[in-house]
Amino acid sequence: MFELNLPRALLCGAASLALLAACGETETPAAEPAPKQMETGAAPEQVEETADEAFERLVDEATTASLRANPRRASYANLPEDVAGGRYKDRFETPGIAGLSERRAIEKEYLDRLRAIDPATLSPKNREGLAILLAGADAIERAYAIADEAGYFLDPDNYLSPYNITQIGGIHIDLPQFMTGGHALFTEDDVEAYIDRLDLFYDQFQGEIEIFEANAAAGVLPPDYAIDGAIANAARFIAMDPSENPLVSHLETAIEDIEIPDKDEVIQRAIGAVETSVYPAYEALLSTLRQYQDDATHDAGIWDIPRGSELYAQLVKINGETDLSPDEVHQLGKREVARIHNEMEALFEEIGMTEGDIRSRLAALATDPAQIFPNTPEGKEELLAYVRELASEAEEVMDDYFLVTPSIGFEVRPVPAYAEDGAPGGYYNSPAEDGSRPGVYYINLRDTAAQEKFSLPTLTYHEAVPGHHFQLALAVDDKDTKLAIRNAASSNGFVEGWALYSESFAEEIGLYDDDPYGNIGRLRDELFRAVRLVVDTGMHEKRWSREEAIDYMVDNAGMNPGGVATEIERYSVWPGQALAYKIGMLKIQELRAKAEEALGEDFDVGAFHYHVLRGGGAPLPILEQRIDAWIAEGGPAPEIG
Template sequence: MLDRRSFLVTAAVAGALAGPGRALARSQATGEAAKLNAVLEAMFAAALAESAMLATYLGVDKGENAAAKSKLDMQSDEDRARNEAMYRGFQTRLKGIDRNALHGMDRVNLDAVLFTLDTSVMGIDTFDYGDDGQPNPYRVSQLTGSYQSIPDFLDTMHSIDTAEDAEAYLSRLEAFATLLDQETALVQADFAKGIVPPDFIIERALVQMNAVLAVPPAESGLSTSVARRTAEKNIAGDWAARATAITTDKVYPALRRQAAVFEAAQPGAVHDAGVARLPNGAAYYAWGIRNYTTTNLTGDEVHELGLRQVAEISARADEILKAEGRTEGSVGARIGAIGKEPQFVWPNTPEGKRDLLESLNAQVRAMQARLPEKFGKLPRSTVEIRAVPEAIQAGAPGGYYQGPSLDGSRPGAYYINLRDTAEWPKWSLPTLTYHEAIPGHHFQGSLQIEAEGIPMIRKVIGFSAFSEGWALYSEQLADEMGVYDGDPWGRLGYLQSLLFRAVRLVVDSGLHHKGWSREQAIRYMVDTLGDQESSVTTEVERYCVWPGQASSYKIGHTEWVRLREEAQAALGDRFDIKAFHDTALASGDMPLEALKSVVVEWVQTQKA
């Protein structure tokens, strides 16, 4: 039986850093360190008590946490007030700890968790709209909202092994309808304040809502998921009929009510893409940059960094193109033309999509065998590659990752959007695999979950600049490992991926700081990258609803590379790439400033 307390990691890691695979040394848990550990333990327990979905995500919705399995994370006024009080209470307790009395991992733990609370409370105190404590101005969009997330959560996260699990599924299905109505009320309140998404965001969200509603309830994944999985486990019961009745009578009507609110707002929605038009919009974007990049960069600084890196990476791509005899047109135009050549395009058929997925699995297997070249510590968790569900393909990103459960019962998953295989030239796919799976997100995220010496609360909070920066660094690492030797097109795919993230810096700041239109951003991306306009459009619309997030990738990557180069320069022949990787990853997801402290302390230890 799994219980909450068995997953609390609060003991100190004694001794100095002696080699690869260990987290940065922590002090013995006395004095301020003991106070810190107690607060972090209490914070995780509170988070688990407040979030039934977190318990399921971690795979601990069993034993004393079994009641969580029948609940969702709701958004009533009481629920939101309770969460806000939790943020403020733990922020106050952590600020009462003397940071100067902490060392090693204790200081990293304090900095990481307090950063999360500080940025959340900053948003709550400054803005009275959008997602509470997160810089997402629109509670419901093509990428946000329970209509978009809960069906997949119920299908892939909610395990069904017993009749009680199936009953809990139905309870959650009923709660889903209530959650939809709670969100709709919050959306209406935001709309009344003028926080209406751009017209193209409303249109995209409605396309997805209507796609859900177009499926007969009995054929909906909400109904078929529980029916399929109870049948597989021979669990007797009229599960399909009961799920269909809930979907018909409660979920679909609630989603229609939500769609009606968006339909009513559509005629008056503006086309302006950025958040500058919203109340205190400039500050909102600054908050987004702070939250997602963990830096204090300004919009101008982000924009200029992007322009410089676009120029540098384009020049490297130009060298490959010229060497392959592709000399006419801009870099983006030439890459775009190559991407349309038949030998590089998977057929947009079920068979073509199946073969594409198998090619990704082959890439994962090949990289898995080579990981010991650069890492001393490897994760135990496996990763599966899945197609993005068709119902949300229209608005979903091209690829994304979903972490494994804490108990190992659910593997990590790397999702790829196969709405149109033409968006994925064959030479572009290896880099995506290294980013999303190994040595990227799955590798880093699994090590964090499996690591000893990191408090549980730090295993469930993340920092986009750290994790996305690592995933982009992983693409570079794969190139350095020689995976593209003799494969100029594969290396071009890697450079296009780097270029894609540099372009994001320009476009994110362009939309939210420079006043760019959606169309201007799309045209810049198409011209610079040579990507399909359909995939670029989805990307630009994503940046519109997550201000600042698109900048986290390249800013994080730039810092990872800078820290490695500084460590190499300081240690010379004593620099050990395996130890560098193992140490930074064993210390867990953290703000970039904390990562710098980890690397600096490691370098000092190696010198000694």
């Protein structure tokens, strides 16, 4: 999973104009492009911009305007201040409903101006860039319109969910993760800005409380288990003494290598900010959530919120990047489940496990002591070492299948303890735009029994090599493509589809040849993604309960019920997000099969991967146009400088 705490915002907001579109309440007329002035020795002469120059200027303007309104995005990318529209490291976004309105007004202005451009006037590269920026915009506008008419707010940083505070996402999780993973700490000025931001926590939380209460008044509350989980997460974060809080301990570690006159005084100021801003912010959020606990229902799907079924149909289009209806997705999932079950039968026979159904055999494998790392500090370190070894071995062979590999590396780190309970088994955060921060593959060590050894190869190929890390780090490397276009290219369906394709590609090139158990893990994970198509649509379209969805996943994916509950609750509060994986994988595999058939012996997988990933990739409909054009040209190898 590409975890989008702040990188997620780059998909659902900030510089990604494709998803910045929406429907701002403020109508801003489209501005005419200003003529470009060229300096000469004589009087200034006005020279008309070409269509390409006007487009590129507009993209730059839009990027700067969006980043100015979204300083966390600028921090995550560690951008120069001129690109981000001024100083940003000591600020957060305008909080609350006013902030949402401000950002949506900016988004709508630039979307309207992009739509006014005639694609025929642009170069092929910019024509595709415009298409990427506009991809999915109509469905997103429709989703916002549904919510606006029903009187509630969608969360642009959590896949347009109608829930802004849940057990897996929201300011109580996202803001500490940003501070410890996205705020640069290289200079004394960075440290001062860090403390300034700690002092702003209270105002930021008040803004999210305002949105939560406005949604509640409109009849939109997260399910009871989501509120309970959010309460547990928030309470855990402030259960320790402020001096021991991760926001302080992270700063203590970071400033060891920074020249600061009085480090003790800096730490005391940080502790003071945690005491006077951070902890009161969490207490206010906890008080609000507890007030609504009794009002929340146990219904898992958004069908029970105002116009929830209409909203879900749009979220399927947006997150799945598909024109399939929810029912068609449901049936596709059932077909894929049956197909993968048949493939697993053959693999189980290969290792001599022939007794019982798929569920019982997977359960037996998952509890095999040989597949479980000890749930001790030493066992967790052993698990991390094994994952790092898998990633290193995969990196060694990728030059044979990719014409370009990332210049920026990645690290394997445990999920922060305060986020473990709601977090998935693994996720990836992309590198900083300037390369100052590597990619990070986070692995959840809450319970090593939930990370069986046979499941870790596939998780690693998905999150790191050649999955999310290759796609997102190569996007950072591609400075010839505008930042906004690269971010928009990293759409949910494409990003997760590529990562799931990477799992199957690892099998194709022999990374499981000596590991039949790992290959079963690969199929189990693919089965897991197919089951998601069924349970996501089951809850949100067919009105399944949380328990019905858990039972279906346990019966068909052979997973531990405890782990399944965490997954089902995630799909419940991020409607449609989990559809992206399987739908995206199937589309990329379909495009590759089409290329192989059309090109025959001229097909080169390295060239195919290059075109899939160049410029950060592309939303699935645009990717199909790109690959079709490459096939029509005869599948030539790219010229790489």
